[in-house]
Amino acid sequence: xxxxxxxxxxxxxxxxxxxxxxxxxxxxxxxxxxxxxxxxxxxxxxxxxxxxxxxxxxxxxxxxxxxxxxxxxxxxxxxxxxxxxxxxxxxxxxxxxxxxxxxxxxxxxxxxxxxxxxxxxxxxxxxxxxxxxxxxxxxxxxxxxxxxxxxxxxxxxxxxxxxxxxxxxxxxxxxxxxxxxxxxxxxxxxxxxxxxxxxxxxxxxxxxxxxxxxxxxxxxxxxxxxxxxxxxxxxxxxxxxxxxxxxxxxxxxxxxxxxxxxxxxxxxxxxxxxxxxxxxxxxxxxxxxxxxxxxxxxxxxxxxxxxxxxxxxxxxxxxxxxxxxxxxxxxxxxxxxxxxxxxxxxxxxxxxxxxxxxxxxxxxxxxxxxxxxxxxxxxxxxxxxxxxxxxxxxxxxxxxxxxxxxxxxxxxxxxxxxxxxxxxxxxxxxxxxxxxxxxxxxxxxxxxxxxxxxxxxxxxxxxxxxxxxxxxxxxxxxxxxxxxxxxxxxxxxxxxxxxxxxxxxxxxxxxxxxxx
Numbered sequence: 170x171x172x173x174x175x176x177x178x179x180x181x182x183x184x185x186x187x188x189x190x191x192x193x194x195x196x197x198x199x200x201x202x203x204x205x206x207x208x209x210x211x212x213x214x215x216x217x218x219x220x221x222x223x224x225x226x227x228x229x230x231x232x233x234x235x236x237x238x239x240x241x242x243x244x245x246x247x248x249x250x251x252x253x254x255x256x257x258x259x260x261x262x263x264x265x266x267x268x269x270x271x272x273x274x275x276x277x278x279x280x281x282x283x284x285x286x287x288x289x290x291x292x293x294x295x296x297x298x299x300x301x302x303x304x305x306x307x308x309x310x311x312x313x314x315x316x317x318x319x320x321x322x323x324x325x326x327x328x329x330x331x332x333x334x335x336x337x338x339x340x341x342x343x344x345x346x347x348x349x350x351x352x353x354x355x356x357x358x359x360x361x362x363x364x365x366x367x368x369x370x371x372x373x374x375x376x377x378x379x380x381x382x383x384x385x386x387x388x389x390x391x392x393x394x395x396x397x398x399x400x401x402x403x404x405x406x407x408x409x410x411x412x413x414x415x416x417x418x419x420x421x422x423x424x425x426x427x428x429x430x431x432x433x434x435x436x437x438x439x440x441x442x443x444x445x446x447x448x449x450x451x452x453x454x455x456x457x458x459x460x461x462x463x464x465x466x467x468x469x470x471x472x473x474x475x476x477x478x479x480x481x482x483x484x485x486x487x488x489x490x491x492x493x494x495x496x497x498x499x500x501x502x503x504x505x506x507x508x509x510x511x512x513x514x515x516x517x518x519x520x521x522x523x524x525x526x527x528x529x530x531x532x533x534x535x536x537x538x539x540x541x542x543x544x545x546x547x548x549x550x551x552x553x554x555x556x557x558x559x560x561x562x563x564x565x566x567x568x569x570x571x572x573x574x575x576x577x578x579x580x581x582x583x584x585x586x587x588x589x590x591x592x593x594x595x596x597x598x599x600x601x602x603x604x605x606x607x608x609x610x611x612x613x614x615x616x617x618x619x620x621x622x623x624x625x626x627x628x629x630x631x632x633x634x635x636x637x638x639x640x641x642x643x644x645x646x647x648x649x650x651x652x653x654x655x656x657x658x659x660x661x662x663x664x665x666x667x668x669x670x671x672x673x674x675x676x677x678x679x680x681x682x683x684x685x
Contacts, residue, residue: 172196172285176277179245182253184262194277196285222272227251239269290315311506316340328430328448328504348421351613354531354637366404370609375565385677395564398621401488405614409676416614419473420530423640426473430504433460447511448504454647454663455656456499466662474500477642481526483673488618495522495646498663503641510633517625522646525619529611532636538607544627545603547572553591563627567598
């Protein structure tokens with residue numbers, strides 16, 4: 170990297186379009202550019218400021234330009250009638266042009282008073298005082314730094330600090346991690362409820378609100394989706410959160426509990442090896458989502474994980490209606506800094522059971538659910554080839570009557586008839602993605618339970634952090650028989666036995682105790 174100054178703007182023609190080109194020169198030409206390999210030089214250590222490419226005036230527009238191309242003089246004034254001509258002939262994309270070496274070698278002597286506005290090497294932020302949450306949760310703490318020892322780049326891969334991966338360096342800078350306090354984190358996001366919480370959600374077809382119920386201090390909202398699937402939210406409050414061993418104490422332990430949260434390589438990304446923006450670690454049976462995350466047996470997991478699992482078992486059992494909940498044998502721990510999220514996805518992998526339980530800590534988050542493109546529109550794109558008449562017409566999809574008719578008559582239409590019908594159909598939807606049909610705010614201590622495979626088949630969800638720092642545990646049932654062969658030696662990872670006397674019971678008696 171370096172600071173550059175623009176020295177020349179000109180115009181060229183490419184693929185029928187007139188495009189601008191800009192020549193930039195380093196503000197400090199004495200040092201090597203960032204792209205030059207170590208031990209090599211980009212050119213002469215002493216730039217020649219007097220040697221310039223030949224200049225020539227265009228006889229048509231009277232503007233003077235350098236000989237940019239070695240094939241000869243070309244007017245690069247886009248308003249000139251002689252623009253993009255060589256020796257009187259109009260240039261085409263088939264003509265070969267090479268930049269003039271003399272033009273490339275030109276250097277400009279800058280005024281000695283000009284200084285770079287700032288260093289491009291990020292400063293290593295000072296260690297914060299213990300329990301000062303401001304630095305440890307700010308966005309700057311998420312960014313990478315330049316290693317003070319070897320001057321290589323260090324990604325913020327681990328939530329517990331910076332660790333240089335340059336061979337032979339060994340530099341590390343553990344972050345002084347604070348004891349998190351919910352009042353400091355959540356101060357910008359409303360009051361902590363002492364009694365039953367006030368929900369904040371919006372819904373649209375096909376999601377329908379069924380009922381509000383109360384389980385002791387919990388407010389429980391139940392929503393029906395399609396084919397018997399449901400979404401339930403257990404709203405916590407300060408009374409529950411402040412109980413011994415409750416969410417407030419659990420949040421305070423997040424940085425010290427040994428969760429080993431890291432940014433993981435994504436399975437599919439534009440740039441190979443790209444890391445997730447959030448931090449994660451897995452416990453119990455192996456679970457592979459959009460990132461490759463190793464798994465730790467429950468027997469070796471931090472107590473914080475099994476304490477959270479204990480509470481998620483209670484919530485999942487309460488949310489199960491028609492049949493007993495399959496045992497939760499996997500927990501994914503997640504950490505988010507400010508403005509981070511997990512984008513739209515589903516938990517519909519074939520090896521997962523029908524129940525997904527999420528336990529929220531720290532900043533509030535917005536959860537959204539929407540129907541998948543292929544079910545909402547019957548197509549994955551705006552081209553005729555992406556329409557699939559075999560896709561079912563799901564309640565709440567776009568123009569269900571039209572979709573049903575198209576699916577029924579599709580096989581009998583000619584290609585031109587299909588094209589005409591699909592063209593008319595796609596004109597009536599302008600948005601690229603289906604609309605959100607369920608939105609809710611997940612607060613500190615809340616549970617949300619998604620129940621039923623159809624919910625994961627037809628819909629997708631995302632969760633976005635709304636504050637400084639958020640953590641979440643999500644528990645699932647991984648079907649042992651469907652684990653990959655390479656993971657068969659890990660079947661014991663999900664073993665977890667909870668003594669009846671240690672089982673979480675929902676703090677059902679706290680309101681009665683307060684009333685006394």
